[in-house]
Amino acid sequence: MKDTAIVAARTRVSVLLPLPLAGAYDYAVPSSMTIRPGEFVSVPLNHRELVGVVWDPPPTPDLNPIPDRRLRPISGTLPVPPMTESLRRFVDWIAAYTLSPPGAVLRMAMSVPAALEPPTPQAGWVLAPPGGNSRPRITPERQRVLDALRPGEVQAGAPLAEAARVSLGVLRGMAENGLIRPALLPHRRRFARPDPAHPGPALAADQREAGAALRAAVAARRFGVTLLTGVTGSGKTEVYLDAVAECLTQGRQALVLLPEIALSAQWLDRFRARFGVAPALWHSEVTSRTRRDTWRAVAEGEAPVVVGARSALFLPFPDLGLVIVDEEHETAFKQEEGVVYHARDMAVVRARLSQAACVLVSATPSLESLTNAETGRYALLHLPERHGGARLPAVEVLDLRRTPPERGRFLAPPLVEAVGETIGRGEQAMLFLNRRGYAPLTLCRHCGHRMRCPNCTAWLVEHRAKRLLQCHHCGHAEPPPAECPECGTANSLTAVGPGVERVLEEATALWPEARRLVMASDTLPGPAAAAEAARAIQDREVDLIIGTQIVAKGWHFPHLTLVGVVDADLGLAGGDLRAAERTVQLLHQVAGRAGRAEAPGRVLLQSFSPEHPVMRALVSGDLEAFMQEEAAMRRPGHWPPFGRLAALIVSSEEEREADRTARDLGLAAPGGEGVQVLGPAPAPLALLRGRHRRRLLLKTRRDIAVQPILRDWLARVAVPNHVRVQVDVDPVGFL
Template sequence: MAPAPSPSPQPARPPASTAGSARLRVSVLLPMPFPGPFDYAAPAEMALQPGDIVTVPLGHRRQTGVVWDSTSSLPPEFAPPPQRTVDAAKLRPVAERLELPPLTAELRRFVDWVAAYTLSAPGMVLAMTLRLHMRGVPTPSTGWLAASPQPDGLRLTPARQKVLSLLADGTARTTTDLATAAGVGPGVVKGLADAGALTPVPLGPERAFAAPDPLHNLPVLEGAQAEATDALRQTVAEGHFSVTLLEGVTGSGKTEIYLEAIAACLEQGKQALVLLPEIALSAQWMERFTRRFGTQPAIWHSEVGQRARRLTWHGTADGSATVVVGARSALFLPFKNLGLIIVDEEHEALFKQEEGVIYSARDMAVVRARLAGFPIVLVSATPSLESLANVEAGRYRHLVLPSRHGGAALPETRILDMRDHPPPRGLFLSPALTEELTATFERKEQAMLFLNRRGYAPLTLCRSCGHRMECPHCTAWLVEHRNRKILSCHFCDHTEPMPEACPSCGAEQSLTPIGPGIERITEEARHLFPDARILVMASDTLGGPAATAEAVGKISRREVDLVIGTQIVAKGWHFPHLTLVGIVDADLGLGGGDLRAGERTIQLLHQVAGRAGRASTPGRVLLQSYTPEHPVMQALLSGDFDAFMTQEAEQRRPGFWPPYGRLAALIVSADTAVAADDAAAALGRVAPYGEGIQVLGPAPAPMAILRGRHRRRLLLRTRKTIAVQPILRRWLGLVKLDRQVRVDVDIDPVSFL
């Protein structure tokens, strides 16, 4: 990640500026893919200021936008090229200023910075703040008071008398509150209102967020936990920009420690944001938060309904939502007084958005904290090499928790060499692993099997002609999902029924699944352990946070003997009765040309292993591997994550690969292979060069066809001291591309598909 520019005071801007006439000019940024804001005429009576949310004419319709700053605070190398100035006489007037909280100067600078860093249209970054979430101000709710005098002839039933007795204290209550408190149905309240016995009164805008209490249920922390807590509390109290990497082995209590940092933030009257990589994690995390603070925080992710999103948007803007937990897009909420960001599982690749505005939420969270001048905490049991490099360079502070909380021991790890312990033909679980599972169930303990592959089998081929079932829109095999009797592409979501015969040669009953997916492992486990209570945890079997919470509850209540899951089971769960973890294919993910293959694999498997033995009973981890001599396997066996990461760093440093250099990818896509090849070749011919600058490609992308578009890639690599944005801007400006061609820019890529 490039270092953020030092925050500078936003230049003061008058309500409007004159431009050769009496008309007042304002810039308005629209949440659309334009290169910058448009100028409009501002009616003098509006007295518009930067940050005001307005509606303006655009063509034949109106569009919501934000009055933007006329002077950029970005350094010259990040600033976009100036736009043409429109004559004041031709400006169309702003139509309306909306009664919404204005966007703060800090958030406007952040939008500009993210757009400049990612080479995105600033309006598309703004769209992540404005689009849909802010539509509609929370409407005032209606309460009831007892009418005085009461209407003549009012029939008073016992239920009605209960309602009127509640209202005798003169406190207005909503229909729901009245009915609940009186123990009657809402129809009783409505009947009193219809009879004229109740008078409606406005209660003000709906407020959905109770204030978390930092003094509720204070934890008892000792040793390294107490030291880390004190350090974080002191950092929050100082209130300056800083980045702290909180590293701790799985089960060391990292969540409890950073919750105390949130408490310190609340004590200062500021807001806190917690970013989680997976929305499913919010289920168990919410329980911990509620236990500590006595109420739930605001939640923000893709499965939250539109009404809840609107309330959260307004709650962050007016300060009533003091703590928000959410996915990466929560970073763009319009906080009134944000004072702390926590990025949990900071190493997770899920923090990188791969479509639209391509950005890393972890890295941009650091930028937002720096621009606004408050602390940020990155949390992980297996920190990314980028964060460790920043610690080494002195940019980040490092807090380490070396042992598990409460005296629990780290699990014992053993590698099963599948060459010595092969499974029976057609099966995938080693006899050594099944023996351990049997012994675990006999002790009434819980076990987990992990395989990071959804579906029944990753490949289906014909035994007669060798035909492979492929996606018609992507360079990808179709994955069999036997439970649903379909073949599915996990890249474009194309599905088709499982055919009875080979579509190539017509041979019937010849299609054969190759390799295991999680459904196939479940089938094998049910056959081996018919009495075991099995629960499958995968993104396509859990319908969302509610279903995940129900699954977690079953495991915690010991209603499950065996959990079988994909990567969703690796992230932060605390199952105190789970003592055995079996990793079915530990080598999965080590192949291919991914720069971070080893780092990602050890992070994932270390996290999965960390689910075992988190309470008093010791845990065991068995890794099935055909390459036990691989450095990743040996590091997992020894438990020396630090040594592996040091070795990984030494391999990347000489060739200035990240984090010791910079990468930026150009992904060229078109409707035809010829158009994609021509555009990529044109970019290749004018590729930049110089000391510390190298361009790799063009070459077909590993995923050469995605959703019907042909893809080619070029990779710019530079030394750490060279900013890639000016190079990319000049490079892209040298080539005029056909309209059907699209070039996506990925700064700091984490995926090379």
Template sequence: MGGAAANPPASADLPGFEAQPGRVRVLLPLPLGEAYDYLLPPETAVAPGAIVEVPLGSRRVAGAVWETDPDTAKVPAHKLKRILRVCDAPPLPLPVRQFVDWVARYYLAEPGAVLKMSLPVPAALEPPAPRLAYRRAMAPETLPVRLTAARRRVLDVLADGLARPAGELASEAAVSSAVVRGLADAGALEQVPVYPHAPGTLPEALPEGPPLSDSQRQAADALVAKVQADAFAVTLLDGVTGSGKTEVYFQAVKAALAQGRQVLVLLPEIALSAQWLERFERRFGVEPAQWHSDLTQAQRRDTWRAVTRGEARVVVGARSALFLPYPALGLIVVDEEHEPAFKQEDGVPYHARDMAVVRARLGGIACVLTSATPSLESIENVRAGRYDSVHLPERHAGAALPAVEPIDMRTDRPTPIEGHGTSYIAPGLRDALAETLAAGEQAMLFLNRRGYAPLVLCRSCGHRLQCPYCTAWLVEHRLIHRLQCHHCGFAMKAPDTCPECEAADSLAACGPGVERLTEEVRALFPDARTALMASDTVTGPDSAARFVESVRRGEVDLLIGTQIVAKGHHFPGLTLVGVVDADLGLAGGDLRAGERTYQLLHQVAGRAGRAEKPGRVLLQTYGPEHPVLEALVSGDRDAFLAVEAENRKLAEMPPFTRLVALIVSSPEEDQADSLARALARTAPVREGVEVLGPAPAPLAVLRGRHRRRLLLKTRRDLAPQPLLRAWLAQIEVPNKARLYVDVDPYGFL
């Protein structure tokens, strides 16, 4: 990475180490390919990793010292600028700096762009601003003013000696702010500065957890042993839905905390993990620190400070939480490790599950991957001996796995509802819903398609309404009266006439989305209390928590949802799950289509029958003989995954080979084609290497840019990064064009 040191000497991280004043290299959190040289001010010394502020053009930018006293000088000293100041923040630990370098090399990314994820909150580098609070300054009997009932309540609240902000004090004492100010003016209260409580701080005595079953105890003991060994190890915690995997890895969390270490838990959808947060607080007595995009800037600032100072002992977050500068990380848990959400598609295209393993290796710590439907990558790593595994084969507390049955839509066809029109629920599923509701139990319908209809077309001329910036159909969202593109965000009001033939009232919604399914359910069961759970209707942790709690309290009879209903929610009263389109996701050229569909439907099915009442799952399908559907019905997951693995091996696809996607894009189609052809002409030619393409991407136009794709495939034992660097060095990318490199691609749109 230019002049930056990939592996600074370990002595640089020893207590008391200080480099001699002179030249240092500073990596800035910007899309830059190397660290820049700066001079230290006189009488100043820093250690590698120190956070410093430096001039960059006319700006002041905070970066990290990447190398002290470098051996070579690209620029004469008299031309270098001086560091402006050393920030009051702990230096980035050695494993964090090594991780930034490793991720940059592996994904062919600018190191500065990776560092940006470790230094995402510039305001956190400033000293925290205190809040003013009040505490008692004298005994009540010595007050210089008359002691009214309101004033006495204020003093009683402050009798514990703790200082409180004025608003909090007035609220606790049930008085107006004027009463507090009056006591302060009279000298009865004194103002003191208080600093925000660090998020994720735990009590000294960690509570005991609930009793575990024999299989849970064995699995927990295995994970605890890995943590206590204080060495790198990866363990796959493989357990059926409802087997208590979370409580098992909580034992490992407790063991890491007992060693004085920090813990990171990665969740695929932090905004939808209200039940996980509640469960953690119930188990450990406090909330963990959180890190995700829904936090305010102030929350991100406080959390970053708490993490860097080791005050945040447990952090739960989305994938970006992996890059925070933990000084004492002792355990990483990746919950639902198979989830596609762990793959970052924009910016640096890293996979958080894979990088969690790398971060654990660099820190010499334990990593736990959990899933009821592990990815083929993790299963192959277990088979090859790179990962250990523990298994939970049964549900906790004697609950049984639900019975899964197919509904063949070729013979059990939906019939129109009088006064409503087209139906998408087969008679068999209708009857099951009626029986479930009549028994006072809850049911759920799953359809992984947002909005009202995935396509709008003209009945007169057949014209389909398409996004003007993408090769994608516009989706009708009837709740907000808009047509939307789910790829670029374009939205418009539905036109009154066809844009092509100008026929009036000719536009028809084709196919069902969850909004249309909700409309049908309300026509079929008008007395049932229905609720819709999709990313359009449930946004953020608070909204998700309220929704989940309403279902759990029995305020919802029939839940309709997209994939977010499959994310580990526990609904004790839910006994029936109906999958409206089990074939959705099986078509197309995605190499993971079968695996991902199986994982999603298995997770959805796992919501049923998690308490004492047995569950039932009905899958509407036009192809019940498909291997994915047969595996779900038979419950033979391992046989399905074995066949899936064998097919991948025969096709020479990951995880048995390595794959890199190169996506060319340009606002000009000719330019995109020309650059793609240039890449094809200079592609590497050697044994064990194959280049596929160029070809139009499935989304050939996205956000107004024409896209072409090439795939580089190599043997598993052949690293593609050196090949890519040599290949791309021959190519000059025009100004308007872009070349995006995605190592280990997960999606293929």
């Protein structure tokens, strides 16, 4: 009877677990517990204990619920602030929008399990109260310890010993003699609070006007999106830091998303200069202990400002007042694995659910954001001039058909001459090529065999410095063979095309006295290396920078006056919907590194197609007209942003199974007015990491929601267990 009474007194709650499950599970609440939505709880599942979150009741009750007597009870609650309603709604929203299991989205919001446990108390030392008959001897060492401790103050052992210039053994001896005693250290804020009143740099009139508009948007304490644009070097960062200052004044939290947070040393320097302290950092390079402390500090409201990569969207902010997406056009904000989402778009959703202001920032905004600004969905602020009197660089196209490089080289004579003159004046030059390694292709001169990745539809890239042929998709690497694998001819393999290593080799031959630095993801493996590279360039320890797309991401090098783009046509091939838009954005950002101080800048673009609209736009500087032309081409066919896309990527280790499932999906494809399905067809990367891939693309008008169509479509096809169908709503890439 006693057990029956306990069961009758229980209530049921839904608990969402961080697993790829269809939804929440029901659990019983023991009568001794008071449970509310958002609580982190431990629950039994099969034969193990898992941590989940008490979820909101479903909008429509289950018509056939599991009987109360069969429910397993919640094991306990965790001592951590509950997940806020806005974050729970955000998890549900992303799951519904991307057609992902809610538990898979929740897992991103619970990415640091250690943070859910209470912090371990830290012990220190405090002065013992006077008293007792014994009078311990006071040596000079002990006196220094007594002088370093104020009455009632608790200090950690190591800092106290260092301050008093004694060993930890001296402290233990003093404790045995009753001079000091152990005590728990008081809770200390993990992050210093940025000072919104800290004097920042002097702003120009247009910057002050834009900053005032952003401050007003934050002070309104309601959702709204502002697109902040401006030429490169116009001081957009300083302007949106004004919005961060207003958010701090309001007592709310701010989130800044950067596309390459591990490489943003200069951005952090600007933040410190503006607020006096560093923000909390969130990205893959921080240690597990820092991630634990940061997650907990955010949840407890002790991290006023977080700057991070796209995963920072899922941190547990209790009062988020501002979300900033810097370089909003960057494709790095797209998550391509697991739950597929675009952090820029989800940042807008997170801000809306938190009643926060959202600021999207870019010198080359995406066509999606520009269209939203033109239609009034977003407010628009524009900074037309470079800060401090600097002028935009002059851009020229070098027609490689008229002035080709010398045989076996990749730099045309006019570019070689310009670099030599720039270095000769004591200024810095940059050579840009968005291709890592030495050469993108290695082939046999005798039989034409090409070195290909065994796991992917991709050529192996030669990395001569590492003596490796490497796949940039799956990571496969092998040493260059001494003879051709196909015909057996010795020493017949040759490199075709340039990578940054090959440009470095050519630069070394041309300017042997120049101090050179390569900036690529494999030469700058983390924040420390990036910060050191930036310091060396700023301190004029480098004459020539050779870089990939990393160099386009917001660097400020005041002594850099020349940028040479080795292959300006590189991004235009492949038939990608956004190829021209991406190329003009990337090259404009790279060009913007030149002439950011008093000395004028110059940009030379090597191209076989100087008449291409991208090249004309870069030379004229009229990106607005270029984007209007892009919009005019996409609008009639209902291509984004004037229509919607969703991709289905079918993959399997068995090619026949991938083909069969793709065929079945094609036969079950939806139709109707304003709905079109393209495919199935082999993906451009038809083999990736050992899996055969097929693609189907759903295209609809802008006013048609793709999610209901996708759910119905997928429900009509039985997909074998060993076949994976990935859904990509709003794809930005088509590989």
